[in-house]
Amino acid sequence: MDVLSDVVAVTRTGRPRSAHVRWHAPWGQEFASVPGAAGFQVILQGSCWLLPPDAEPVQLVAGDVVFLPHGSGHALADSPERVVTAPACGPDGHELYDAYASDSVDRSGDGGPVTVVLCGAYQLDPSRAHPLLLTLPDLIHLPAHSGRHPELRSAVQLLAAELENPRLGTDTVVPGLLDALLLYILRIWFDEQPTRGDTTGWAAALNDPPVTAALHAIHRDPAASWTVAKLAAEAGLSRAPFARRFAMLIGQPPLGYLTWWRMTTAARLLRASNAPLRSIAAQVGYTSEFAFANAFKRTHGIAPGAYRRN
Structure with a gap:
């Protein structure tokens, strides 16, 4: 898998939630902070205002996409001065898009202009949070542009x-489309980040061909006997310049990231399968179950067997 697909596959958990909501002015709706989730709002028809808690209101029009990677609280309203209502929750206390998951909801006002919003959330596992996602801003706004991002x-x-209009198969189709939506949002955001010679971080790394080649190699085959020299060859650079470049952009040396990714992959395998420890150890590059257990405990603070039981 490529880096971005791998990051989403490892970090996301459970079923994504979504709702198709039609608001009639006047209206205002608060969405409370949801730790361990990433939310999105897509304006399908009409216009409205995004009201962040600590920033100026932002006008949204049809086609605009708002992504909140860290589940930050916010509000939507037909006017920047509108007094918003408390979060709409279902019987289990979740947000509007959770209470009305996979539904089309009509929230009537006084017959004013209509705004239609596609809203939803992804559940993320904080124990497997990838630094790529942790570096994202609290709010990503992708304005509508004719002909862009088809x-x-x-x-x-x-x-x-x-x-x-739910039909046969909707329960299977929707989660796949939500995953595609998440990947498209992240891809566009990373592609559009300005890069300069002194830029560091994951946005710069994913736009740097040598470092991206090394990352793809690690994610494609984490069990391979990678050395700095072998990863440098994948990147098309000599050993020392590659190591400096990787550490500058990623924030840790190549073998440090390799070990972290192996242990993150191992944690996913422990939770998602009943494979024996020796099999999981082999899948992440360890020929010795003992060495694997020690490395896992150094990273996660708990032995693999106990991690699986918990």
């Missing part, structure tokens, strides 16, 4: 159609 627009249209 793949994102297509995913939005398909998802909106499934939620507005």
